[in-house]
Amino acid sequence: MATASKANAKVAAADDGAGSGAAAKGSKKKLIIIIVGALLLAAIGAGAAWFFMGKAQGGQDGHATAAPPPPKVDLSKPPVFLQMEPFTVNLQPENGEQYLQVAFTLQVADQSQVDYLKMYMPLLRSRILLLLASRKASEIGTAEGKQKLQTDILAEVTKPFVPNAAPQSASGVFFTSFVIQ
Known part of the structure; x- marks a missing residue:
């Protein structure tokens, strides 16, 4: 009987060793699957973030578009002006x-640029009329208010008329008449 119980103990020990080896092998597979899955999810998340961040920065195809540099003033040429019809x-x-x-x-x-602005004059006048009509007298009655209005008008003038076109090149707005009544 002692021999049989020693043999059973050896068999049980062999089964435990084989079972723990299979369990270790199975847990390694699970660990590898979990790590690969986590890496895959991280890669998908990074790709999605790159895609959506590129769109949010204004690129049509996912690439960021740089803001155009301000117009350069060439001091060797005389300034070019376009007188606008009065707005009421x-x-x-x-x-x-x-x-x-x-x-x-x-x-x-x-x-x-003068010729280009004249070609789109109805659109330009409409933009400026909407801008002016959105203001209150108290907003534009001060010197600071007038300067802000100049900046806002310049922004409307330089905004492209056609989608994906370059902005117009204008560098100044000079009031020649300003009456609030």
Whole structure:
């Protein structure tokens, strides 16, 4: 009997060794699968972030587009100006009805910009009319308000008229008449 119980103990020990070896082999496979799955998820997440961040930065095809540099002023050439027809708009009401009559001149890079702006003049005037009509007299009555309005008008002038086109090259807005009544 002692021999049989020693033999059973050896068999049981052999089974435990084989079982623990199979368990170790199975747990290694599970660990490798988990690591590969985690790496795959991280790669997918990074790819998705790159794709969506590229779109959020303004690129049409996922690539970021750089802001155009400000127009360079060439001091060897005389300045080129485009005089705009006067604008008359109703302002946003504060203390009864008020209106703004304003005339200004744009400084542009060259004569080709003048011709281009003239070609799109209805669109340009519409943009500026909407901008002016969105203001209150108290916003544009001060010197700081007028300077901000110049900056906002310049932004509307330089905004491309056609999708994916280069912005217009204008560098200044100069008021020649400004009446709030």
